[in-house]
Amino acid sequence: xxxxxxxxxxxxxxxxxxxxxxxxxxxxxxxxxxxxxxxxxxxxxxxxxxxxxxxxxxxxxxxxxxxxxxxxxxxxxxxxxxxxxxxxx
Numbered sequence: 013x014x015x016x017x018x019x020x021x022x023x024x025x026x027x028x029x030x031x032x033x034x035x036x037x038x039x040x041x042x043x044x045x046x047x048x049x050x051x052x053x054x055x056x057x058x059x060x061x062x063x064x065x066x067x068x069x070x071x072x073x074x075x076x077x078x079x080x081x082x083x084x085x086x087x088x089x090x091x092x093x094x095x096x097x098x099x100x101x
Contacts, residue, residue, distance in 0.1 A: 020059040023075040024066025034059040037067075037092065039080040045088050047095050056080055064096050 018031040036048040040055040048057065058079035060066045070076040077084050 022061045022066055023058055023070035023073075023079055024060050024063075025069065027061075029061070031059070033062070035062055035096070037076060037080065039082055043082065045080060045082065045084055045092070047092055062096075064093060067093060067096055 019028045020031045020034055021028050022034060031051065036051045036053070036057045036059055037045065038048040038053045038055045038057045039045050040053065046053075051057075056079075058070075058076055060070050060076075067076075071084070071089055
């Protein structure tokens with residue numbers, strides 16, 4: 013029997029994709045928002061594709077703020093976008 017592949021929805025393009033193809037944005041228990049490339053960090057997570065466009069769409073539609081149940085400060089957003097470009101061009 014084939015192993016079940018966990019699927020998650022990208023908050024930017026709204027497409028269901030295998031969890032491994034997405035980047036997890038996590039709000040840690042202390043309230044810090046960051047990108048979680050391993051998918052193992054503790055806290056509330058939301059998923060976006062490995063593209064800066066999907067991250068921008070998720071922010072513009074406020075889907076990321078709703079999913080993480082917190083307002084995302086501009087400096088954190090800039091850091092997330094910088095981290096995304098740095099790690100995944």
